[in-house]
Amino acid sequence: MYQDLLKFYANDASLDAYTVINIERLQLIKENATFENKELHYVEILKNSAASLKNNANCGLYQHEIASEYQQ
Numbered sequence: 001m002y003q004d005l006l007k008f009y010a011n012d013a014s015l016d017a018y019t020v021i022n023i024e025r026l027q028l029i030k031e032n033a034t035f036e037n038k039e040l041h042y043v044e045i046l047k048n049s050a051a052s053l054k055n056n057a058n059c060g061l062y063q064h065e066i067a068s069e070y071q072q
Contacts, residue, residue, distance in 0.1 A: 016058060023062065047062075
């Protein structure tokens with residue numbers, strides 16, 4: 001389901017919906033993951049996603065998730 005939504009919003013110029021959906025997808029994967037160091041992998045993916053949007057305001061959404069993860 002998330003993959004279909006991401007494909008649908010991939011060409012949206014603002015990337016607002018795409019970013020929110022992608023973060024929700026990543027959270028779901030982290031919550032259901034059974035491998036070790038899943039939090040570390042989650043943060044790394046968030047960092048990579050933020051870096052890919054460094055000139056976009058949505059970069060802050062990924063950075064917020066990173067900060068939230070470190071706070072836990």
